Amino acid sequence: xxxxxxxxxxxxxxxxxDCGGGGVTPPSPTPTVVPPTQTPPVDPxPTVVPPTQTPPVDPxPTVVPPTQTPPVDPxPTVVPPxxxxxxxxxxxxxxxxxxxxxxxxxxxxxxIATPTPVPPTVTPGPPTPTPPAPTVTPPPEPTVTxxxxxxxxxKTATLLNTSSNCVSSPVRDRAFGGExxxxxxxxxxxxxxxxxxxxxxxxxxxxTLVATSRFRxxxxxxxxxxxxxxxxxxxCRYMVMxxxxxxxxxxxxxxxxxxxxxxxxxxxxxSTGSIVYKYNSNVYLVAGRLEQSCAYVxxxxxINDVNDLGxxxxxxxxxxxxxxxxxxxxxxxxxxxxxxxxxxxxxxxPSGLTExxxxxxxxxxxxxxxxxxxxxxxxxxxxxxxxxxxxDLSNPAVPAQKMGWTISGLPVGMVNMxxxxxxxxxxxxxxxxxxxxxxxxxxxxxxxxxxxxLPGPENCSGDMGAAINGSLIxxxxxxxxxxxxxxx
Numbered sequence: 001x002x003x004x005x006x007x008x009x010x011x012x013x014x015x016x017x018d019c020g021g022g023g024v025t026p027p028s029p030t031p032t033v034v035p036p037t038q039t040p041p042v043d044p045x046p047t048v049v050p051p052t053q054t055p056p057v058d059p060x061p062t063v064v065p066p067t068q069t070p071p072v073d074p075x076p077t078v079v080p081p082x083x084x085x086x087x088x089x090x091x092x093x094x095x096x097x098x099x100x101x102x103x104x105x106x107x108x109x110x111x112i113a114t115p116t117p118v119p120p121t122v123t124p125g126p127p128t129p130t131p132p133a134p135t136v137t138p139p140p141e142p143t144v145t146x147x148x149x150x151x152x153x154x155k156t157a158t159l160l161n162t163s164s165n166c167v168s169s170p171v172r173d174r175a176f177g178g179e180x181x182x183x184x185x186x187x188x189x190x191x192x193x194x195x196x197x198x199x200x201x202x203x204x205x206x207x208t209l210v211a212t213s214r215f216r217x218x219x220x221x222x223x224x225x226x227x228x229x230x231x232x233x234x235x236c237r238y239m240v241m242x243x244x245x246x247x248x249x250x251x252x253x254x255x256x257x258x259x260x261x262x263x264x265x266x267x268x269x270x271s272t273g274s275i276v277y278k279y280n281s282n283v284y285l286v287a288g289r290l291e292q293s294c295a296y297v298x299x300x301x302x303i304n305d306v307n308d309l310g311x312x313x314x315x316x317x318x319x320x321x322x323x324x325x326x327x328x329x330x331x332x333x334x335x336x337x338x339x340x341x342x343x344x345x346x347x348x349x350p351s352g353l354t355e356x357x358x359x360x361x362x363x364x365x366x367x368x369x370x371x372x373x374x375x376x377x378x379x380x381x382x383x384x385x386x387x388x389x390x391x392d393l394s395n396p397a398v399p400a401q402k403m404g405w406t407i408s409g410l411p412v413g414m415v416n417m418x419x420x421x422x423x424x425x426x427x428x429x430x431x432x433x434x435x436x437x438x439x440x441x442x443x444x445x446x447x448x449x450x451x452x453x454l455p456g457p458e459n460c461s462g463d464m465g466a467a468i469n470g471s472l473i474x475x476x477x478x479x480x481x482x483x484x485x486x487x488x
Contacts (some may be wrong), residue, residue, distance in 0.1 A: 152447075152486075152487040152488070153435075153447045153450045153451075153484050153485070153486050153487070154484065154485045154487070155482060155483070155484050156205035156206065156472075156483050156484060156485050157205060157206050157207060157482065157483040158480065158481070158482050158483075159175075159191075159198075159200065159207065159474070159481040159482065159483065160173060160174075160175045160193065160198075160480065160481030161479070161480055161481075162174065162479045162480075163456060163457045163460065163461065163479040163480055166457055166459045166460035166479065168224040168225070169224055170194070170195060170218075170219050170224050170225070173193040173194055173196075174193065174194045174225060174460075174464075174478050174479060175191060175192070175193065175464060175465075175476035175477060175478060175479070175480060175481035176191065176192040176193075176194060176225070176227065176464045176465060176476050176478075177191055177192050177229070177230065177367070177464065177465035177476055178190070178191040178416075178465045178466055178467035178474050178475075178476050179191075179230070179231070179232055179467055180202060180418070180467045180468065180469045181232040181233060181234050181236070182234040182235060183234075183235060183253075183258065183259050184235070184257060184258075186201060186203060186258075187201070187202050187203045187469050188200065188201055188202055188210065188258075188259060189201075189202035189207060189467055189469070189474055190230070190232055190239075191465070191467070191474070191476055191481060192225075192227040192230060192476075193227075194224065194225035194226075194227060195215075195217070195219065195225055195226055195227055196212065196213045196214070196215060196227070197212075197213045197227070197230060197241065197261070198211070198212045198213070199211040199212075199258075199259055199261075201258070202467075202469050202472065202474070203469065203472075205472070205483065205485055206483075207474075207483060210258045210259065210260075211258070211259060211260045211261050212261075213251075213261040214261070215243075215246070215249070215261075215264070217243055217245045217246040217266075218245050219244070219245065220244040220245050223244060226243055226244035226245055227241060227242070227243055228242040228243065228244060228272045229241070229242040229272050229273060229274065229321075229366050230242070231274060231275040231276050232253075232276065233276050233277050233278050233283070233324065234278065235278065236253075236276055236277075236278050236283045237252060237253055237254070237255065237283060238250055238251065238252060238253065238276060238283045238285075238303045238306065239251050239253060239276060240274045240275070240276050240285055240287065241274075242271050242272050242273070242274050244270065246266045247266055247267055247268045247269045247270060247271070248266075248267040248268070248269055248271055248274055248287050248289075248290060249264050249265070249266055249267070250264060250265050250267060250285065250303060250306045250309065251263075251264045251306070252264065252305075252306050263306050264306055265306040265307050267287075267290055267309070268289075268290070269287075269288065269289035269290050270289065271287055271288040271289050271290075271298075272320060272321075272338070272366065273288075273319050273320035273321035273322070273336070273338060273365055273366050274286065274287040274288070274319075275319075275321065275322045275323075275324075275333075275335075276303070277324035277331070277333055277348070278324075279331050279348045280350065282302055282303075283302075283303045284300060284301065284302055284303065284312070284348075285300070285301040285302075285303050285309065286298055286299075286300055286301075286315070286319055286322065286333070286335065287299065287301070287319075288318045288319060288338070289318075290309070291311055291314065293314065294314035294315070296318065297314055297315055297316065297317055297318050298314075298315045298317070298318050298319040298335075299311060299312070299313065299314050299315060300312040300313050300314075300315065300352055300353060312351075312352045313352040313353065315335070315353070316344070316355075317337045317338070317344075318337070318338040318339070319335045319336065319337065319338060320336050320337060320338035320339070320341065320364075320365035320366060321335075321336045321364055321365040321366035321367070321368065321369070322334050322335040322336055322343075322364055322369070323364065323369050323370065323371045324348075324371075325371045325373055325378075325393060325396050326373060327373065327376065327393070327396050328396075330347060330348070330396070330397075331347075331348040332345055332346065332347055332348065332356070332396040332397060333345075333346045333348060333353060334346075334362075334364050334369060334371065334378075335364060336363055336364025336365040336368060336369060337364075337365075338365065341363035341364060341365045341368060342358065342362070342363065342364075343358065343359055343362040343363065343364035343369065343380070344357075344358050345357045345358070345359065345396070345397060345398070345399065347397060356397040356398060357397060357398045357399070359391070359398075359399050359400075359401070360401075361380075361382065361389055361401060362378075362380045362389065362391065362399065362401075363380050363381060363382055363383075364380065367381075367413070367414040367415065367416075367427075367465060368380055368381045368383075368413070368414070368415065369381075369415065370415050370416050370417035370422075371393060371417075372393075372417050372418065372419060374419050375419055375420065375438065376392070376393040376394050376396075377390060377391065377392070377393060377402075377417070377438065378390070378391035378393050378399060378417075379391070379415050379417050379422050379424075380415065381412045381413060381414060381415045381424060382412070383411075383412060383413045385408075386408060386409055386410060386411055386412060387406055387407065387408050387412070388406065388407040388408075388410075388412055388415060388422075388424055389401055389405075389406055390402040390405040390406070390442075390443070402442075404442065405442045405443060407424075407436070407443065410424075410434065411426035411429065411432065412424045412425070412426060413425070413426050413427035414426075414427055414463070414465060414466070416465075416466045416467060416468055417468065418468035418469060418470065419470070420437055420438040420439070421435065421436070421437060421438070421468055421471075421473070421486065421488075422435070422436045422438060422443060423435050423436075423466045423468060423473060425463040425466070426463065427462075427463070427464070428462040428463070428464065428478075429462055429463055430456065430458065430461055430462050430463070431451060431452050431453070431454055431456075431461075431463075432451075432462075432463050433451040433454075433463055433466070433475065434448065434451065435447045435451070435473070435486060435488075437488050446486075446488045447486065447488070456477055456479070456480055457479060460478050460479040461477045461478055461479055461480055462477065462478050463475065463476070463477055464476040464477065464478050471485055471486050471487065471488075472484070472485055472486075473486060
């Protein structure tokens with residue numbers, strides 16, 4: 001927090017009074033004695049002005065009664081311009097970089113409070129103190145036992161627990177985000193502890209700890225947790241982490257049987273949404289604010305080594321996140337613009353990226369998009385309109401929305417997917433998780449009662465991310481990092 005010290009200067013005005021000659025008044029002379037027969041003169045009494053002859057006094061100013069206060073023009077209504085594209089308040093980039101988001105909202109005249117999304121086809125009426133029904137969080141169920149026929153969910157492991165103290169501090173780990181990736185035929189989980197990263201082998205009910213970073217980059221100012229995002233890819237030697245102090249950090253996971261945090265490079269710049277993907281055995285990086293010639297947009301690099309980033313090309317905009325998918329011998333990268341979240345689809349080639357489509361309604365910043373190569377289905381979160389959209393990826397170059405599969409009316413800021421399971425939640429909200437099974441007829445929810453009643457401290461167990469591997473799901477809940485088995 002910036003603190004400003006203001007100095008107050010007090011001026012003293014000294015008034016000098018002129019005594020007009022100073023001097024001591026000489027004593028009066030001895031009065032003359034008048035003989036008793038002669039009455040001494042008496043000064044006549046002062047003339048009294050009759051009340052009717054009182055000098056005129058200016059009448060007091062007329063006071064306008066409160067009911068007659070001159071009308072004041074109301075302040076002009078600030079209407080955000082149509083092209084204002086500030087980030088949504090519940091995106092991760094806003095959550096961890098709040099000052100930049102507030103500055104954007106101020107510039108655009110948008111309210112800082114989280115907006116209540118209104119479907120574009122509905123004309124908004126006068127404000128009402130009662131929020132729309134879809135935004136009301138249902139009360140917790142009285143038990144964590146799932147409703148019969150609603151699926152069965154069982155907690156199997158706790159990987160992080162700092163719930164005994166809800167006071168944030170850099171020395172107190174918290175759970176953020178979550179990704180799964182493969183390495184030498186095994187499945188792994190990586191998540192942030194606020195300022196460091198942790199990797200677990202993630203193929204059983206009890207994940208095995210594999211590696212924990214010891215970067216010790218410190219924190220910026222009064223910030224407590226400075227890892228702003230990270231990204232891995234299957235069998236990729238290199239990964240990326242966005243950090244408030246260290247900037248864009250490229251990390252070498254080695255070539256061993258298990259991934260490990262070995263060498264790394266700090267590349268300056270303050271960015272969110274950096275991603276990596278693999279193509280022809282090479283790992284590529286998409287990141288912003290690194291290349292001088294691409295100062296205000298993101299750029300594509302080929303990672304030859306942590307200290308050797310080979311510049312490939314500038315991109316049209318600053319990127320806030322993305323995903324990659326391979327199908328039919330081709331690789332595609334879906335990149336979400338940092339401010340609007342709108343996805344641009346690119347085909348990957350040895351010479352770089354070529355745009356193929358901009359699917360209407362698809363968002364792709366950090367945690368807003370998930371693509372599944374097995375089912376060729378994608379899912380995206382539309383925070384502004386409280387929607388989860390599903391996508392047909394049979395032609396990855398031009399994804400098509402699966403009509404009739406949309407989930408509406410629930411707050412959503414994060415999504416994840418693995419094969420036939422979809423998870424979504426509202427960033428930072430407690431007990432906001434929803435899980436759906438994907439079948440031929442569309443998504444079917446299960447486990448709702450379990451998630452609504454999941455125990456945890458009221459002030460520090462908000463949902464911060466998830467990762468899914470088959471029937472196992474890992475949840476980051478700020479002071480808790482937990483694993484659950486879904487037997488739907």
